[in-house]
């Protein structure tokens with residue numbers, strides 16, 4: 162009979178300890194993030210990435226409640242993954258690289274057909290930046306995909322398992338895709354859109370080209 166209050170007392174202590182540990186981890190991670198933002202230097206990238214990944218949602222809430230730009234959390238994770246996985250990406254064979262653009266980069270007048278297997282079948286109409294880029298990639302036998310959704314990348318990689326991937330997307334999508342690919346140990350590099358939103362977004366195509374063709 163007396164065991165029940167003891168059980169709740171232990172549960173209460175465990176809960177308080179868990180909250181204290183969580184607060185300490187959030188403080189440590191916030192200090193690491195602050196150092197990255199202020200000094201533009203990533204210290205202990207793997208530890209920082211682990212902490213930010215683990216505390217992703219509490220950190221985002223904290224940024225929002227402090228009226229700070231919560232996309233910084235994603236941008237930092239993307240930068241760290243680029244740093245950690247970039248070497249493998251840049252040393253990969255050019256012919257094994259694939260590029261994945263987001264659906265929203267297309268023109269609203271895009272007439273290309275969409276299929277679950279190949280995504281947007283770009284006909285290089287010239288109404289958006291993808292067409293010209295695809296032409297250059299076609300000449301170099303590099304595959305370009307325009308993804309109708311996040312899960313599309315996983316499907317593409319099932320068909321092309323030896324690939325290294327250059328991803329272009331907004332901060333949330335890019336971070337999410339890079340997180341999924343990094344668990345599968347796929348060499349990857351991410352480039353953020355310069356203009357976000359759901360339609361007619363934009364990216365620095367010169368930067369995308371530079372990263373696509375760079376071999377170290």
Ligand code: SF4
Pocket residue numbers: 267268270271272273281282283284285286287288289290291292293307
């Ligand atoms: S270039 Fe390709 S993706 Fe862009 S609007 Fe034309 S068909 Fe669509």
